[in-house]
Amino acid sequence: MKILSIESSCDETAAAVVEDGREVLSSIVASQVEEHKLYGGVVPEIASRRHAECITEVVNEALKSADTTLDEIDAIAVTHAPGLIGALLVGVNFAKGLSLATQKPLVPVHHLRSHIAANYISHKELKPPFLCLVVSGGHSHIVMVESYTKMRIIGRTRDDAAGEAFDKAARTMGIPYPGGIMLDKIAEKGNDSAFTLPRPKVDDAPYDFSFSGLKTAVINIIHNMEQKGEEIPVEDVCASFRKAVVSCLSTNFIKAAKDLSVTTLVTAGGVSANSLLRKELTRECEENGFSLYMPDIKLCGDNAAMVGSQGYYEYLSGNVASLDLNATATLPIDYRE
Ligand code: KG4
Ligand code: ZN
Numbered sequence: 001m002k003i004l005s006i007e008s009s010c011d012e013t014a015a016a017v018v019e020d021g022r023e024v025l026s027s028i029v030a031s032q033v034e035e036h037k038l039y040g041g042v043v044p045e046i047a048s049r050r051h052a053e054c055i056t057e058v059v060n061e062a063l064k065s066a067d068t069t070l071d072e073i074d075a076i077a078v079t080h081a082p083g084l085i086g087a088l089l090v091g092v093n094f095a096k097g098l099s100l101a102t103q104k105p106l107v108p109v110h111h112l113r114s115h116i117a118a119n120y121i122s123h124k125e126l127k128p129p130f131l132c133l134v135v136s137g138g139h140s141h142i143v144m145v146e147s148y149t150k151m152r153i154i155g156r157t158r159d160d161a162a163g164e165a166f167d168k169a170a171r172t173m174g175i176p177y178p179g180g181i182m183l184d185k186i187a188e189k190g191n192d193s194a195f196t197l198p199r200p201k202v203d204d205a206p207y208d209f210s211f212s213g214l215k216t217a218v219i220n221i222i223h224n225m226e227q228k229g230e231e232i233p234v235e236d237v238c239a240s241f242r243k244a245v246v247s248c249l250s251t252n253f254i255k256a257a258k259d260l261s262v263t264t265l266v267t268a269g270g271v272s273a274n275s276l277l278r279k280e281l282t283r284e285c286e287e288n289g290f291s292l293y294m295p296d297i298k299l300c301g302d303n304a305a306m307v308g309s310q311g312y313y314e315y316l317s318g319n320v321a322s323l324d325l326n327a328t329a330t331l332p333i334d335y336r337e
Contacts, residue, residue, distance in 0.1 A: 003315070004073045004098070005308035006059065008051045008091030009083025009111045010137070011042045012301070015059040017066035017073070018308025021117075022124055025066035027305040030054050037176050041167070048086035055094050062304070070102050077107040077311025079114060080321075081328035082138070088327035096323050107311045108321045112139055112333045113151070115268040117310035118295035118303075126293050131262040133253045134333070135277075136269035137163035137178070140209050140249070142256050143333060145266070148313035151334045154256050155207025162245055163271045165211040169218045169241050173234050183238045184274050190239030195221055197244040199251070207256045214244055246276045254284050266293045273300035 002025070007014040016027040032050045036042045063069060078095035080088060099106035112134050119126050128148055134141040140162045142155035160168070163180055170179020175186070197217050202208040218241045225232050249271075257265055265285055271277065272294055285292035299306060 001074045001312060001315070002068065002072060003075050003077050003107070003308045003311050004059070004062065004070070005077040005109070005304045005311050006055070006091045006095050007079045007114070007302055007304040007307045008055065008087050009079045010087060010302060011036055011047050012303070013051045013054050013058050014302065014304035014307075015055075015062035016304035016308045017062055017068055018305055018312065021309045021312030022120055024121055024305045024308070025068065026062045027303055028058050028062045028065065029303050030058050033178065040171055041177050042084070044084045044086055047084055048090055051087055051090035055090055059094070070098070073102070073104060075105040075107050075311065075315055076102075077109050077307050077314070079111050079307055080108040080325060081110060081331035083111055083327075083329065085327055085329040088329070092325060092327045096325060100323060105315065106321045106323070106325060107315045107319060108325055109307045109311050109314055110331060110333060110335065112136065112141070112269070113149075114306040114310040116143070116145060116266065117313070118268060118299040118306040119266050119293050120309045121305055122296045122299055123293045126266070129262070130264035130266045130293075131253070131257050131260065132266040132268055133249060133272070134268045135162045135249060135271035137161060137167065139269070140211070141333060142207050142253055144260065144262070148310075149317040149319065153332070153334055154260070155205070155209065155252055157209040157211060158202055159210055159212035160215055162209070162211060162249060163269070165215040165245060166271065168215055172219045172222050173232060173237065180271065181273070184242060184276070186235055187238035187242040187276070190233070190235030190237070192239035192243040194233065194236035195240035197240055199244060199248055207252050209248055209252060211245065211248070214241075214248070242274070242276050246274065246280050249277060250280045250284055253281070254288065257290060258288070263289065264291050264293070268295065270301050273297050
């Protein structure tokens with residue numbers, strides 16, 4: 001089964017053609033990052049406009065590079081939630097138009113579920129059940145993936161997402177948006193014990209995260225040094241902060257796996273590209289005899305190949321939308337259609 005998939009939830013306009021949920025025939029991503037960099041973060045109005053301008057071209061390119069035509073496509077999958085509402089609407093309406101014109105089924109895909117599905121492309125043998133650490137710019141969850149379309153939230157952030165904390169800390173140090181990637185690179189050269197940072201815990205919720213106190217702690221360190229006219233040792237701050245965030249993520253994730261007696265662990269989302277997180281989890285999983293699966297780096301960020309993968313399993317489970325499908329800014333990952 002060939003699925004044409006579309007993603008426009010944030011600042012990447014993407015389209016892909018994916019066969020049977022696992023084979024990527026094409027994957028096109030048009031990034032707007034350079035433009036949003038000028039403003040230090042995503043400007044929703046600009047994001048929607050850029051999606052509207054380039055979506056036709058991106059979809060055409062995805063069909064062309066898969067050497068296929070709309071006639072040969074069996075279904076159209078689209079990210080409908082969660083995300084920036086104006087941005088999502090562009091993809092959803094485009095997919096609805098295609099579905100109406102071709103009479104092919106329209107499959108709604110949850111953005112975070114698609115991040116998890118990036119692993120089905122990178123690891124052909126991977127099947128649920130497994131425990132997944134979903135860490136993106138807007139979300140940080142520990143999710144029990146019971147089947148391809150049935151999820152149970154085990155832990156969640158009480159405030160900021162891990163990616164958001166990375167981006168805000170980076171911004172305070174003058175690192176351009178999206179700062180997470182560059183902070184990760186700069187941290188490689190720093191001393192990760194130069195600064196003492198908290199490892200916040202949530203009372204009576206051992207799998208939940210809280211990153212806002214940690215983010216404020218690092219911002220205070222930077223501001224205090226600036227006020228005293230001291231030079232900021234950016235490499236050391238990045239290394240200490242990255243170590244603290246990764247330690248919170250891996251501690252809760254590994255504890256959840258042990259407590260639930262799950263031995264297959266998976267990561268998903270933009271932050272799963274973080275080099276220290278990958279290293280730490282690899283080490284912890286080896287020590288505990290767990291199998292660890294992480295998406296290829298190029299599939300960690302937003303793309304439409306992962307939407308085509310999850311779309312296949314949503315379709316098989318009967319999740320097909322009618323033409324009144326709407327975009328939704330917030331929707332829990334464990335929703336039932
Ligand atoms: O999943 P994603 O591409 O978009 C959302 O759905 O939010 O995640 C983007 C987030 C951004 O906050 C970005 O800074 C972060 O992932 N990120 C990283 C790294 N690469 C991307 N954070 C830390 N280390 C990285 N290497
Ligand atoms: Zn994402």
